[in-house]
Amino acid sequence: MHPRPLLTTLVGMTALTSILTGCGAIGGQSADLQIYSARHYDLEGAFGQFTDETGITVEFISGDDAELLERLKAEGEDTPADVFMTVDAGNLWNGARQGELAAIDSAVLDEAVPEDLRDAEGRWYGLAMRARTVTYNPENVDPAEFDAVETYAGLADPRWKDRLCMRDATSAYTQSLVASLIELHGRARALEIVQGWVANNVEIMSNDVLLLDAIDAGTCDVGINNHYYLARTLAEKPELNVDLFWASQEGAGTHVNISGAGVVDGADNPEDAQRLIEWLATDGQNAFVDANHEYPVNPAVEPEPVIADFGDFTRMPLNAEAYGTLNADAVDLLAEAGYR
Amino acid sequence: MTGPAVLAEARTPERRSRTYGVGRTAWSSLVIAVAVVVATPVLAVVIDGLGSLGESAQPRGLARMVLTTLALMLGVGAGSLVVGGGLAWLVTAYRFPLRNVLVWLLVLPLAMPAYVLGFVFLSVFDVAGPVQTLLRAVFGADVWVPEVRSLPAAVLVMTLSLYPYVYLLTRSALIEQSSGTYDAARTLGATRGRALRRVLLPLARPSLAAGLALVMMETLTDFATVQYFNVQTVSVGVYLVWKGTFDFHAATQLAVLVLLFAVAVLAAEKALRGRARYHQLGSRRQGFQPERLRGARGWAATTLCVAALSAGFLIPVAQLLLWAAGQASADTSVLTDPRFVDYLANSLLVAAITAVSCVVLAVSIGHAIRLGGGRFVSFAAQLTTFGYAVPGAVVGIGVLLSFAAADTALERAGVPGGTGLIVTGSVIGILYAYVIRFLAPAYQSIGASFEKIPPTVTFSALSLGAAPRRVLARVHFPLARPGVAVALMLVVIDAVKELPIVLLLRPFGFTTASVWVYELARENFWEKASLPALVIVAVAIIPVFVLVRQTRRDETGTTAPGEVRQ
Numbered sequence: 001m002h003p004r005p006l007l008t009t010l011v012g013m014t015a016l017t018s019i020l021t022g023c024g025a026i027g028g029q030s031a032d033l034q035i036y037s038a039r040h041y042d043l044e045g046a047f048g049q050f051t052d053e054t055g056i057t058v059e060f061i062s063g064d065d066a067e068l069l070e071r072l073k074a075e076g077e078d079t080p081a082d083v084f085m086t087v088d089a090g091n092l093w094n095g096a097r098q099g100e101l102a103a104i105d106s107a108v109l110d111e112a113v114p115e116d117l118r119d120a121e122g123r124w125y126g127l128a129m130r131a132r133t134v135t136y137n138p139e140n141v142d143p144a145e146f147d148a149v150e151t152y153a154g155l156a157d158p159r160w161k162d163r164l165c166m167r168d169a170t171s172a173y174t175q176s177l178v179a180s181l182i183e184l185h186g187r188a189r190a191l192e193i194v195q196g197w198v199a200n201n202v203e204i205m206s207n208d209v210l211l212l213d214a215i216d217a218g219t220c221d222v223g224i225n226n227h228y229y230l231a232r233t234l235a236e237k238p239e240l241n242v243d244l245f246w247a248s249q250e251g252a253g254t255h256v257n258i259s260g261a262g263v264v265d266g267a268d269n270p271e272d273a274q275r276l277i278e279w280l281a282t283d284g285q286n287a288f289v290d291a292n293h294e295y296p297v298n299p300a301v302e303p304e305p306v307i308a309d310f311g312d313f314t315r316m317p318l319n320a321e322a323y324g325t326l327n328a329d330a331v332d333l334l335a336e337a338g339y340r
Numbered sequence: 341m342t343g344p345a346v347l348a349e350a351r352t353p354e355r356r357s358r359t360y361g362v363g364r365t366a367w368s369s370l371v372i373a374v375a376v377v378v379a380t381p382v383l384a385v386v387i388d389g390l391g392s393l394g395e396s397a398q399p400r401g402l403a404r405m406v407l408t409t410l411a412l413m414l415g416v417g418a419g420s421l422v423v424g425g426g427l428a429w430l431v432t433a434y435r436f437p438l439r440n441v442l443v444w445l446l447v448l449p450l451a452m453p454a455y456v457l458g459f460v461f462l463s464v465f466d467v468a469g470p471v472q473t474l475l476r477a478v479f480g481a482d483v484w485v486p487e488v489r490s491l492p493a494a495v496l497v498m499t500l501s502l503y504p505y506v507y508l509l510t511r512s513a514l515i516e517q518s519s520g521t522y523d524a525a526r527t528l529g530a531t532r533g534r535a536l537r538r539v540l541l542p543l544a545r546p547s548l549a550a551g552l553a554l555v556m557m558e559t560l561t562d563f564a565t566v567q568y569f570n571v572q573t574v575s576v577g578v579y580l581v582w583k584g585t586f587d588f589h590a591a592t593q594l595a596v597l598v599l600l601f602a603v604a605v606l607a608a609e610k611a612l613r614g615r616a617r618y619h620q621l622g623s624r625r626q627g628f629q630p631e632r633l634r635g636a637r638g639w640a641a642t643t644l645c646v647a648a649l650s651a652g653f654l655i656p657v658a659q660l661l662l663w664a665a666g667q668a669s670a671d672t673s674v675l676t677d678p679r680f681v682d683y684l685a686n687s688l689l690v691a692a693i694t695a696v697s698c699v700v701l702a703v704s705i706g707h708a709i710r711l712g713g714g715r716f717v718s719f720a721a722q723l724t725t726f727g728y729a730v731p732g733a734v735v736g737i738g739v740l741l742s743f744a745a746a747d748t749a750l751e752r753a754g755v756p757g758g759t760g761l762i763v764t765g766s767v768i769g770i771l772y773a774y775v776i777r778f779l780a781p782a783y784q785s786i787g788a789s790f791e792k793i794p795p796t797v798t799f800s801a802l803s804l805g806a807a808p809r810r811v812l813a814r815v816h817f818p819l820a821r822p823g824v825a826v827a828l829m830l831v832v833i834d835a836v837k838e839l840p841i842v843l844l845l846r847p848f849g850f851t852t853a854s855v856w857v858y859e860l861a862r863e864n865f866w867e868k869a870s871l872p873a874l875v876i877v878a879v880a881i882i883p884v885f886v887l888v889r890q891t892r893r894d895e896t897g898t899t900a901p902g903e904v905r906q
Contacts, residue, residue, distance in 0.1 A: 041863060062855075064583075064733075067840075074740035206567055206569070209864040213466075214466070292863075327584055331584035
């Protein structure tokens with residue numbers, strides 16, 4: 001009889017799998033709270049601390065915002081999720097609009113989270129804030145060159161020709177910035193601004209870290225970045241040749257966006273879910289935002305040292321509904337302007 | 341275990357029913373059932389897309405996306421054909437230094453997820469990367485370099501990571517060929533080139549076409565790699581619309597467009613295979629006799645192979661190792677992270693179940709078609725391969741939609757709780773979606789092997805009274821073995837690398853190595869992601885080893901039970 005390695009492998013693999021599936025050892029909920037999260041920055045640390053302080057255990061699944069929302073919708077009443085956590089105000093607004101988030105009434109949250117960073121009906125609350133502002137190479141740029149009133153729009157000026165680097169049109173960061181420009185200036189003017197960037201031969205990069213590297217290397221003079229990428233890179237590489245400029249300080253303020261969370265409609269454990277969100281907005285703020293160098297939403301909480309060094313800034317008020325409804329316009333506008 | 345025993349069992353009165361009777365109906369129904377189960381989630385997406393047609397505006401720049409998609413697919417297809425087909429020919433027809441090692445090393449780029457390769461490529465070649473920095477240091481700041489984030493660069497990177505599909509299938513086709521036809525052509529005075537063109541290429545055509553179809557479908561559904569290069573394909577458009585406009589239905593409409601591309605690919609594949617059927621007659625024992633390349637020509641061949649291997653595998657692995665070493669020297673505890681074992685076990689588990697399921701289904705389908713199911717069965721078989729051409733996240737959504745519909749229907753019918761949380765509460769949803777996605781690579785490789793089995797072999801076995809099941813076990817399976825081995829390997833590797841489906845459908849407490857890489861890579865923690873990325877690469881190498889042992893055995897003919905049956 002000839003040896004039959006392939007057949008043996010097949011049979012062996014089948015046997016192994018049946019044993020493992022038979023044991024049913026795969027998956028299943030085992031904690032008090034289940035979370036779907038499109039935010040990934042070191043969640044374990046914050047949740048671990050929450051469990052230590054309250055005794056409530058937490059487990060989470062990370063994923064992409066749009067997919068997790070479709071999953072919530074498809075699971076319907078059967079969903080194990082208690083909390084939906086995501087990045088970008090537009091996504092939070094969309095989750096509420098689709099009826100997946102339940103309204104909660106919390107004096108703690110109303111106090112801790114500024115009004116424009118939470119839903120008026122209490123369906124979601126911002127928990128961490130990022131600013132998207134201008135970064136530059138101080139060897140090639142004098143910050144006085146920036147337009148202090150309309151900094152983003154000012155980058156459309158021909159003086160910046162061949163000096164700009166920005167993120168791609170598929171990036172949610174780009175889309176929400178452009179959505180806020182549409183809200184601020186109207187579509188026609190926003191289109192002119194983006195067309196101005198394109199006319200300046202803006203170099204499109206596929207992520208913020210490469211963008212910072214390019215500014216550091218001097219192949220770009222100016223970029224638009226989330227502040228925490230700079231903080232993170234500086235923490236690893238203090239000699240980095242990149243400075244931050246707070247955009248539009250004499251005008252509408254710097255564009256910001258949030259990560260936030262809401263209690264899932266039909267959650268099995270809404271009380272603990274609310275407790276977690278309250279904790280994250282108060283005692284847990286530092287645990288939640290510091291590791292990623294983000295700004296606390298709670299004005300009573302201090303930002304961590306690296307970003308505190310960036311100095312205070314005025315932010316553009318956040319209008320989640322505008323971010324949500326105008327995002328599609330932003331996608332369309334970017335395509336029309338030939339920005340990819 | 342021996343052929344003559346089969347012959348002795350022939351019972352003439354039952355021969356007719358065995359040849360034309362229930363066996364075929366049962367096998368045909370099986371194929372149709374599989375097609376229905378596999379196609380349902382894809383259809384759910386199509387129905388959603390077509391049902392809301394006209395409600396949402398199509399994205400601006402759609403025409404450009406379509407053209408970009410076409411250009412990318414043609415580019416990567418042509419590239420893979422040249423690189424994969426060329427290398428397969430080189431290592432099969434010639435002997436040169438290191439050839440025996442390179443034969444299987446050349447498959448390794450398959451183990452490197454394209455999204456990892458894309459990032460490593462950018463970090464090495466982009467403006468701030470070491471190569472351009474060096475160029476600027478030597479030639480000044482204004483040195484001209486080709487645009488890195490561009491369509492040609494995307495074609496290059498995807499070719500380097502996808503050529504092994506063509507390489508593997510072509511090589512197994514060349515091994516399966518008897519040398520007789522080629523030798524005859526040579527004896528009759530044909531030059532090597534002419535014999536290659538007129539004899540070998542036509543014979544290898546089904547396999548080349550199958551490999552090419554796989555490459556094109558992978559290219560079509562990729563959205564992670566192309567985004568590094570600012571290349572907006574229709575698949576990128578699906579995500580752009582879905583996430584950027586919060587309009588799920590508009591996104592499914594675009595997904596239908598992606599499917600149309602897939603239909604075109606499969607139609608082209610059929611056309612490329614042609615109507616002619618080539619079957620192998622005579623013994624395979626006398627394999628292809630490779631010719632020795634001496635001196636500079638030999639080393640030139642070695643260099644070619646090493647170049648492809650370095651670009652697609654060695655250099656990126658070196659970069660990952662460099663990052664990983666940096667991580668480990670900063671904090672040695674990362675090396676003993678218990679999650680490695682846990683996540684790795686999960687990855688392997690779903691990959692193994694998926695591979696076995698896909699191979700069993702693919703062999704059954706090939707067998708059923710061979711028994712003569714007719715056009716309807718062939719169509720059903722074709723239907724089972726569409727999942728590969730649908731982006732993973734869309735397949736996942738299709739699975740969610742189908743189960744949500746089933747849940748509602750069951751609850752209406754009075755079943756309390758409906759389907760419950762079966763899809764996302766266990767790994768069943770993941771496995772289901774994986775089978776939908778990866779039945780195509782399994783069927784492509786196994787189908788290509790089946791095509792080379794002469795129908796006369798099947799009919800002899802049947803007419804001698806062997807039941808279809810016995811024909812499968814004793815004739816078809818052994819003869820299709822090279823294809824089965826390739827199929828197992830492709831599916832395991834694909835499943836280990838797969839990301840969007842497992843991300844969307846995994847139950848709590850179930851994380852795989854690819855999800856781990858994703859969580860880190862998404863936040864640009866590339867140094868931290870390097871260790872789990874290396875784990876994926878390492879895991880994907882295992883099936884490559886198994887396959888190599890298998891094909892070596894086939895090549896040397898030490899076991900090769902297939903030949904006895906003829």
